[in-house]
Amino acid sequence: xxxxxxxxxxxxRKEVSLPRLAVAAVLVCLxxxxxCRLAPHLVGDNVHQPLHAVTLPCHEAxxxxxxxxxxxxxxxxxxxxxxxxxxxxxxxxxxxTSVDVSLDQPKAWSEVLVRQFPAGSVxxxxxxxxxxxxxxxxxxxxxxxxxxxxxxxxxxxxxxRRAPEPPxxxxxxxxxxxxxADSGLLHAPELIYERLNDQYLREPRLVAIKTALSGxxxxxxxQAAPVPVHPFALDTKNRILRxxxxxxxxxxxxxxxxxxxxxxxxxxxxxxxxxKRIATRVLVMSQPVAYDPHEVPGVGRRWFSLYPVSDNxxxxxxxxxxxxAIRQTNAVALPAARKAGADTLDLDALIRPYLRQRDDLFIDxxxxxxxxxxxxxxxxARHLKGGPGA
Amino acid sequence: MLFNSIEFWLxxxxxxxxxxxxxxxxxxLILLVASYVFYGAWDWRFLSLIFASTLVDYWxxxxxxxxxxxxxxxxxxxxxxxxxxxxxGVFKYYDFFISSFIDLxxxxxxxxxxxxxxxxxxxxxxFYTFQTLSYTLDVHAGKMxxxxxxxxxxxxxxxxxxxxxxxxxxxxxxxxxxxxPRKFDTSQIEPALxxxxxxxxxxxxxxxxxxxxxxxxxxxxxxxGPEVYVATxxxxxxxxxDFSGYSDIARGVAKLLGFELMLNFNLPYFAKNPSDxxxxxxxxxxxxxxxYLYISLGGNKNGTVQTYRNLLLTMTLGGLxxxxxxxxxxxxxYHGLILCLHRAMFRNRERTDAPDGALVGAAKxxxxxxxxxxxxxxxxxxTMDQLMRLLRALAFSWSSWQGAWEILDYALPYVLPLILxxxxxxxxxxxxxxxxxxWPLRAVFTGCCASAVIVLNQSGGIPFIYFQF
Numbered sequence: 001x002x003x004x005x006x007x008x009x010x011x012x013r014k015e016v017s018l019p020r021l022a023v024a025a026v027l028v029c030l031x032x033x034x035x036c037r038l039a040p041h042l043v044g045d046n047v048h049q050p051l052h053a054v055t056l057p058c059h060e061a062x063x064x065x066x067x068x069x070x071x072x073x074x075x076x077x078x079x080x081x082x083x084x085x086x087x088x089x090x091x092x093x094x095x096x097t098s099v100d101v102s103l104d105q106p107k108a109w110s111e112v113l114v115r116q117f118p119a120g121s122v123x124x125x126x127x128x129x130x131x132x133x134x135x136x137x138x139x140x141x142x143x144x145x146x147x148x149x150x151x152x153x154x155x156x157x158x159x160x161r162r163a164p165e166p167p168x169x170x171x172x173x174x175x176x177x178x179x180x181a182d183s184g185l186l187h188a189p190e191l192i193y194e195r196l197n198d199q200y201l202r203e204p205r206l207v208a209i210k211t212a213l214s215g216x217x218x219x220x221x222x223q224a225a226p227v228p229v230h231p232f233a234l235d236t237k238n239r240i241l242r243x244x245x246x247x248x249x250x251x252x253x254x255x256x257x258x259x260x261x262x263x264x265x266x267x268x269x270x271x272x273x274x275x276k277r278i279a280t281r282v283l284v285m286s287q288p289v290a291y292d293p294h295e296v297p298g299v300g301r302r303w304f305s306l307y308p309v310s311d312n313x314x315x316x317x318x319x320x321x322x323x324x325a326i327r328q329t330n331a332v333a334l335p336a337a338r339k340a341g342a343d344t345l346d347l348d349a350l351i352r353p354y355l356r357q358r359d360d361l362f363i364d365x366x367x368x369x370x371x372x373x374x375x376x377x378x379x380x381a382r383h384l385k386g387g388p389g390a
Numbered sequence: 391m392l393f394n395s396i397e398f399w400l401x402x403x404x405x406x407x408x409x410x411x412x413x414x415x416x417x418x419l420i421l422l423v424a425s426y427v428f429y430g431a432w433d434w435r436f437l438s439l440i441f442a443s444t445l446v447d448y449w450x451x452x453x454x455x456x457x458x459x460x461x462x463x464x465x466x467x468x469x470x471x472x473x474x475x476x477x478x479g480v481f482k483y484y485d486f487f488i489s490s491f492i493d494l495x496x497x498x499x500x501x502x503x504x505x506x507x508x509x510x511x512x513x514x515x516x517f518y519t520f521q522t523l524s525y526t527l528d529v530h531a532g533k534m535x536x537x538x539x540x541x542x543x544x545x546x547x548x549x550x551x552x553x554x555x556x557x558x559x560x561x562x563x564x565x566x567x568x569x570x571p572r573k574f575d576t577s578q579i580e581p582a583l584x585x586x587x588x589x590x591x592x593x594x595x596x597x598x599x600x601x602x603x604x605x606x607x608x609x610x611x612x613x614x615g616p617e618v619y620v621a622t623x624x625x626x627x628x629x630x631x632d633f634s635g636y637s638d639i640a641r642g643v644a645k646l647l648g649f650e651l652m653l654n655f656n657l658p659y660f661a662k663n664p665s666d667x668x669x670x671x672x673x674x675x676x677x678x679x680x681x682y683l684y685i686s687l688g689g690n691k692n693g694t695v696q697t698y699r700n701l702l703l704t705m706t707l708g709g710l711x712x713x714x715x716x717x718x719x720x721x722x723x724y725h726g727l728i729l730c731l732h733r734a735m736f737r738n739r740e741r742t743d744a745p746d747g748a749l750v751g752a753a754k755x756x757x758x759x760x761x762x763x764x765x766x767x768x769x770x771x772x773t774m775d776q777l778m779r780l781l782r783a784l785a786f787s788w789s790s791w792q793g794a795w796e797i798l799d800y801a802l803p804y805v806l807p808l809i810l811x812x813x814x815x816x817x818x819x820x821x822x823x824x825x826x827x828x829w830p831l832r833a834v835f836t837g838c839c840a841s842a843v844i845v846l847n848q849s850g851g852i853p854f855i856y857f858q859f
Contacts, residue, residue, distance in 0.1 A: 005413040007648065012576040024833035031837030039845050213844065 078125035080110065086123035089150075090384075091279065093137045094157040097287060097366050098128030100373055109373040109380070116381030125151075134158050134267050141274035153384065154279035156271060156337075157347075159287060160264045160329050230308045230316075236364075238304040249318040252309055254325045256332065264329060265336040272340035283383070284337035286330035288348040288376070290355065290362035291323030298359025305365050322365065343383075350379045391431045393639045394594050394843070401428070402643065409647050414571040418545050421647065428550035429514075436512035439477060440548055446473045447522045448543045454530040463530055470526040478519045481512055483714045514554030516711055520678055521558050522547050527682055528561035542568045551640040551647070555633070557654040557674035564649075572648035582645035584824040584832070587839040589638030592631035592808065594843045599804045600624040600631075603797045608770060608780070615787045616794030618780050622767050624801055626759075629766065630658065631808065633672070653821065659762070660816050662746070662754035663736065664728045667762060679708050701733070702726035712769075717777065721768040728761055 079099060083089065092098050092110050100108035110126040127140055137158060231238055241247045268284065275282040290299050300319055307317040327348065334344045354361060354375065361372030368376060391398040401424070408420040430437050446469065453466035525546060529536045537543050545568050552559060607613045607621035637654040644651045654674050661667035668676045684704040690697040702723065709722015746754060771777040815823045824835055 003413075003416075004411050005416075007410040008573065008575040009410045009579065012579060015576050020829065024829065027830055027833035028837035028840070031834040032841030035838050035841040036845050039842070 078127045079105070079108065080125045081123070083123050083125070084120075086121055088117070088122045088152045090122060090124045090153045090155060091144075091149075091151040092124060092126040092128055092155045092157075093140060093275075094128040094155075095132050095159060096128075096130040097368065098155075098157045099126055099130060100368055101130040102363055102367055103370060103373060107370045107373055109368060109377040112374050112377035113381055116377055128157075134160060134271060137271055138274060141271065141278060145274060145277040149278050151279040153281045153283055154275040155283045155285060155380070156275060156342075157285040157287060158271075158333075159326075160267055160333055162263065230311075230314055231306055233306050233308075234304070235306075236304050238306045239302070242303060242306070243301050247306060248313065248315045250309055250315050250321075251318045252321045254321055254328060256325075256328045261332050264332045268333050268336040269340040272337055272342040276341065282337075282342040283345060283380075284334065284342045285345045285380070286334055286348040287326055287366060288351045288362075288368075288372075289323045289326045289366050290364070291319050292352050292355040293320070295355040296357065296359045299355050299362065302359070302363055303365045319365070326366070345380065345383045347376060347379060351375060391428055393636065393643075394590055397431075406646060410574070417572070417648075418541055418568060421550075422541060422545045422548065425545065425548040425550040425553060429548060429553055432513045432554070436515075439481075439512055439515070440518060441544075443474060443477065443519065443522050444540075444544045444547045446470060447526050447547070448537075448540050451526045451529040451536040451543070454526055455536045456532050467526060467530050470523060474519045474523050478515060481515055483710075485714065487714075517556050517558055518547055518553055520675070520711075524558070524678060524682065525561035525565065528565075533562040534565060537565055537569055539569070549644075549649075551643040551649075552651055555636045555640070556672075557637055557640065557652050558678050559651060559674070560678075563652060567649050574648040578645050578648075580832070581822055581825050582642040583836065585638045585642030585645065585822070587836055587843070588811070588824070589635040589640075589642060590843045591635075591839040592638065593635030595846045596804050596808055597628045597631035597635060599846070600628045600801050603800060604628055604770070607793075607797070608776065611779075613780065613783045613787070614790050614793055615784045616791045617797065618767075618783045619763075620794045620797050622763050622770070624797070624805075625770050626659070626763060626766050627801075627805055627808065629769075630655070656821060657812060657816055659759055659812070660755055661758050661762075662751065663758055664725065664732045664761065667758060668725070668729070675708065675711070679704050683707065697733070698730045701729050705729060715772070716774065717768055717771050721765055724765050724768055 078091075090110075090113070098110075100110070105111055108126070110124045114122050114124050129136065137156065141154075231241065238247070242249070272282055272284065290302065292299070303319055305322065307322060309315045309317055330346070330348055334346060337344050351361065351372065358371070360369055361375060363369045391401060405420060405424040409417050412420060426437060426440075429440060450466040450470035454463045454470070456463070458466075525543070528534050537546075542565070546559075546561070546565050549559075549564075549568075604621050604625045607617045608625075610617070613621070634655040637651075641651045641653075652674055654672060656670040656673065658667055658671035661670050684700055687700040687703065688696055689700060703726075705726030706719060706722040709718045709720070709725070712718040712721070767780060768777070771780065811823075815821050818826065820826075824832055827835070
């Protein structure tokens with residue numbers, strides 16, 4: 001019996017016309033290139049989210065008994081109620097801490113903030129997104145400026161990190177989130193056609209198909225990468241590993257490079273400048289972090305982040321080192337913001353002393369629990385009103 | 391492994407090469423191994439179910455052959471039906487019926503925590519169960535002899551291109567392609583390629599994109615009537631592109647391996663009446679239900695009342711096949727009712743009337759599409775509360791069209807290629823139409839579809855809708 005018996009498909013080598021195949025290949029590439037270049041201009045934006053409740057699966061250990069979150073998103077795509085003519089309008093920009101990713105609508109600090117003022121006098125729209133980068137903040141602010149949006153206060157709070165390339169897509173809710181403001185749509189910038197558009201505007205000689213294919217290759221090789229030695233950094237199950245001593249945490253020296261300092265300074269300056277185009281007052285806040293050397297034990301027990309230091313044996317950065325890095329960022333960002341003409345609020349410094357008495361302010365290293373959200377809103381409101389602690 | 395993933399195509403390359411380098415028996419062996427690897431990638435634990443189903447029907451078919459006594463044949467078919475539907479019943483319907491029973495009779499204290507199995511639904515179980523049954527039933531009916539090779543029967547059950555979401559192949563159509571050496575020539579490559587790229591385009595670019603506004607509106611607490619209507623129309627697009635996209639890819643992949651799978655969708659939204667719709671939509675399932683259930687119940691041979699009963703029962707069970715939820719049953723009942731109504735009102739007239747003019751034809755197509763949309767509304771909802779909310783919006787909430795226009799504005803660039811392609815197919819009277827175009831156009835078509843699939847893939851790998859059935 002023959003081991004191999006080639007089928008008729010191999011006759012294509014004799015039957016196909018090579019010149020025709022070559023021309024067809026060129027046509028395929030040209031049409032692919034055309035689609036890659038035209039796609040950002042042809043495809044529409046995602047639809048706005050009318051005022052409706054969204055139920056999301058609870059992630060990162062929500063500090064409540066239900067396993068789902070209930071948010072209300074207004075017609076502008078922001079978390080919050082629709083504007084009803086309130087005297088003071090506040091817009092919030094940032095990341096998961098700003099959006100209070102693990103809390104129901106009424107418990108988020110931007111909602112609590114509204115209740116710190118007389119009823120009907122303040123409106124807060126929260127454009128922050130879990131996993132967002134300062135690139136997204138920039139695009140939002142630029143679009144808002146183009147559309148002539150105006151607020152009384154714009155609050156910015158960010159981690160000031162370089163955005164990864166290509167953008168992450170870990171949360172499809174934000175994928176379809178859209179911000180609609182008066183006469184036009186604001187783009188959700190992490191969508192792939194935004195990235196394509198951005199790249200081609202900056203580097204018009206790029207071959208679109210090459211970029212798309214290399215992005216595809218990058219994504220697929222990232223997925224095929226060997227399973228790392230370390231657990232995923234943001235897996236909530238790490239809490240158990242940390243608290244039962246399975247993983248070893250070590251202090252590491254934390255020193256900010258000059259490159260990082262200048263990156264933060266430049267980004268803060270740019271974003272404050274943009275925010276000033278859409279708001280009378282710009283408030284830049286420091287990122288709170290749940291660490292103090294004299295904190296009560298329950299604070300550290302909620303952390304689950306694991307940042308590897310070495311593979312063998314597996315060791316990870318201590319809470320102290322992680323907090324130090326975040327506070328170094330804050331220490332660069334706030335002065336840069338003041339230099340750019342923004343108001344600043346060191347929210348981290350205000351909340352930190354409370355960690356010595358309470359362990360119910362945070363659900364992990366930097367996301368608020370309901371009590372922390374209330375405390376933050378109190379400080380922010382006090383600052384906006386110009387009172388003590390401002 | 392999803393068809394719209396790199397992993398699948400990397401998996402397919404060695405399978406393809408092996409199939410076209412090995413003799414017939416070697417081909418079947420490599421395809422069987424590949425099929426089990428493919429299914430095992432979803433969940434290896436459920437390979438035992440496929441194997442059990444294969445084992446039962448291999449022997450059941452051997453005993454159901456016409457050469458055996460009537461009693462033995464009947465017993466063999468009964469065993470096949472009981473085992474296959476039993477497995478399906480346990481994994482898919484047990485929890486639904488127990489919960490419904492408890493709710494219906496208000497049993498307290500609630501015993502569901504002790505009675506419910508809470509098992510995971512094996513991917514594709516509804517599809518391969520029906521396919522396996524068709525083999526035994528076709529042998530019993532004398533349409534084909536039982537296959538002596540267990541390997542061939544195993545491949546018939548587990549053939550990976552159509553294992554998890556159809557088309558549901560018939561024994562008499564598909565088994566001969568397995569048991570006999572397959573002839574492959576190069577003229578099959580291009581049609582296969584166009585099926586695959588167009589199927590991927592429908593799934594990745596159209597279905598996964600229009601899914602977003604559909605999900606938003608259906609989850610909304612206060613949608614408007616226009617929004618619900620537009621979202622339902624987009625759901626019609628989504629489910630068609632998702633399901634027919636999968637079928638196209640399955641047929642294209644099977645073609646590359648030398649197999650011809652049956653056409654599963656034949657421009658269903660051009661149907662002019664409910665009967666026509668079910669001759670065009672999910673053809674493999676509707677014909678399976680017609681041949682093995684409706685006709686077995688008596689079909690239209692026992693009078694009008696029995697005919698209507700058989701239609702309703704068949705369609706209700708067809709709805710239940712889709713899932714263990716009340717809305718699927720409601721969807722099935724709805725289609726049964728409109729089939730009965732159509733039969734009652736138009737059956738004799740359609741036999742004698744002249745063919746429709748363009749305007750009348752268009753009106754019928756549009757009218758049938760509206761009826762289909764009602765069905766899709768029932769199909770898409772997850773709870774009765776959601777259904778009532780959407781129906782109230784459709785009935786009373788038509789003051790604002792802004793949201794609906796925005797959704798249309800968003801969806802139109804994605805839906806337009808589908809409309810153009812469908813119009814071309816309808817005009818020319820065939821679904822595999824790209825192959826008839828001039829070769830430069832075919833090249834442009836391939837380049838556009840393939841690149842759109844890559845750059846417009848914003849789904850992050852959303853599974854096919856019908857994987858949940």
